[in-house]
Amino acid sequence: MSTTLRENKPQYRNIHITQIVGYRLPAPGMVSILHRISGALMFLLLPVALWLLQLSLASETSYLRLSGIAAQWWAKLLFLVLVWSLVHHLVAGIRYLLLDLHIGIEKAASVKSALVVFALSLPLTLLAALRIFGVL
Amino acid sequence: MSIGSKRLVVGAHYGLRDWLGQRLSAVVLGVYTVALVLYLLLAGNSGYDGWARLFAAPWMKVATLLALASLFYHAWVGMRDLWMDYVKPVGVRLTLQLLTVLYLLACAVWSVQVLWIV
Numbered sequence: 353m354s355t356t357l358r359e360n361k362p363q364y365r366n367i368h369i370t371q372i373v374g375y376r377l378p379a380p381g382m383v384s385i386l387h388r389i390s391g392a393l394m395f396l397l398l399p400v401a402l403w404l405l406q407l408s409l410a411s412e413t414s415y416l417r418l419s420g421i422a423a424q425w426w427a428k429l430l431f432l433v434l435v436w437s438l439v440h441h442l443v444a445g446i447r448y449l450l451l452d453l454h455i456g457i458e459k460a461a462s463v464k465s466a467l468v469v470f471a472l473s474l475p476l477t478l479l480a481a482l483r484i485f486g487v488l
Numbered sequence: 489m490s491i492g493s494k495r496l497v498v499g500a501h502y503g504l505r506d507w508l509g510q511r512l513s514a515v516v517l518g519v520y521t522v523a524l525v526l527y528l529l530l531a532g533n534s535g536y537d538g539w540a541r542l543f544a545a546p547w548m549k550v551a552t553l554l555a556l557a558s559l560f561y562h563a564w565v566g567m568r569d570l571w572m573d574y575v576k577p578v579g580v581r582l583t584l585q586l587l588t589v590l591y592l593l594a595c596a597v598w599s600v601q602v603l604w605i606v
Contacts, residue, residue, distance in 0.1 A: 366573040388566075392567070392570060398595050405602050409602065438521070
């Protein structure tokens with residue numbers, strides 16, 4: 353009897369990647385999961401970033417080759433992904449450091465600061481996008 | 489470590505160190521990134537010469553090396569947290585953690601090579 357009860361108890365674990373779409377997360381939850389996704393993206397794109405840095409530094413020729421690559425649409429898309437990841441991770445990271453210092457840990461304040469993260473990261477990414485795609 | 493007279497706390501004791509290291513490395517990375525972006529915005533595009541000269545400077549090499557060390561440590565703690573949270577089978581998780589360490593070590597060696605290219 354006691355074992356059946358235990359088995360029927362719902363278990364609350366970390367939200368799995370496959371469940372994200374099914375959840376209506378509050379703003380702090382969105383910041384949190386996107387902090388993880390942006391971090392994982394930068395981890396996966398680390399060799400690409402190093403390759404780009406290598407091209408930019410190795411010689412004048414490789415620098416010009418990089419300029420050619422940067423003109424391709426797929427490279428622009430890649431830069432945009434990297435820029436969004438970096439900006440979101442950085443801004444959300446500053447919020448987490450403040451939370452660690454017990455600044456704004458109340459529910460209302462943390463929702464507000466989560467919205468501030470989006471209010472900063474999305475326009476900054478948009479600015480970068482305009483720059484990358486040559487509008488600015 | 490014992491807390492009070494009765495309770496004995498056991499474990500690998502890397503929790504606090506990694507928690508603190510994660511935040512210290514975050515601060516280093518944040519300062520480096522913001523400083524580099526501001527410099528590039530203010531200095532403008534000076535082509536290959538300006539870019540290569542910046543990274544050839546010894547102080548820039550030290551700063552970048554510090555940022556890279558922070559990056560790889562930060563990435564390790566972060567990725568390990570992800571594997572611990574989402575991958576429950578121990579064998580799979582340990583394999584992924586091992587691959588993460590090897591991947592980051594390879595990137596670290598390569599990044600030092602890239603840094604000393606100029």
